[in-house]
Amino acid sequence: MEKIVTSHLDDCEWQQSEKHGKLRWKYLVDSTHFLSHGLSCGILNVPPGGELGLHHHSPQEIYLIRSGEGMLLLYEVETQKLKKDSIVYIPKNHPHGLRNTGSEPLEVMWIFPTDCWEEIQYIFES
């Protein structure tokens, strides 16, 4: 049975994988870490010069920029500047990406209406 769970960003471990290069992330609310469903979120850290390439996925998503400076990559339209406290709503299947254009890490909170991040199928635009 699900319970109220309180945690802290500092207590969540950074994740990394070869597939995702220098990107790092933390799972904050995610059913792979404790019993939860229907909402998940985490923190993505994009190092200076790094990017999460243009991609889309079935669920809608929200980005909240926590720190750093970057660009929201978009398909066939102008990119948009992002800074601390920028918010982005991304509808289902809309191509988007992130590029760090600053000298500090770009830290972004992602939010999905899913149980966990693992179930998101990322389809990168080639």
Add this chain to the structure above:
Amino acid sequence: MEKIVTSHLDDCEWQQSEKHGKLRWKYLVDSTHFLSHGLSCGILNVPPGGELGLHHHSPQEIYLIRSGEGMLLLYEVETQKLKKDSIVYIPKNHPHGLRNTGSEPLEVMWIFPTDCWEEIQYIFES
């Protein structure tokens, strides 16, 4: 048709109502403000000494503490301390509340898997 929407916290207006006393809030992603669905979020500002009383609602919710110090109010169990970057997962229908125990505003991001905040039916524990 839904589009990608980028906004900034500073451009969202504080909301207030007599019913909610000194609490103030901003809608960040909410279908009452632009076309979106299935995810909504906003910022709640609880002034020093203020609280959002113990209540429950049907959808699950996530809190992310942005600044200040407070307590998570819980039903028949101990309260829990909250500070910047605390995260709380609240399952469906679980009673919870917030109290500012510090000298600065307690600023909390709420996240729902709903189109908008308006559709949440708050049931306060008396």
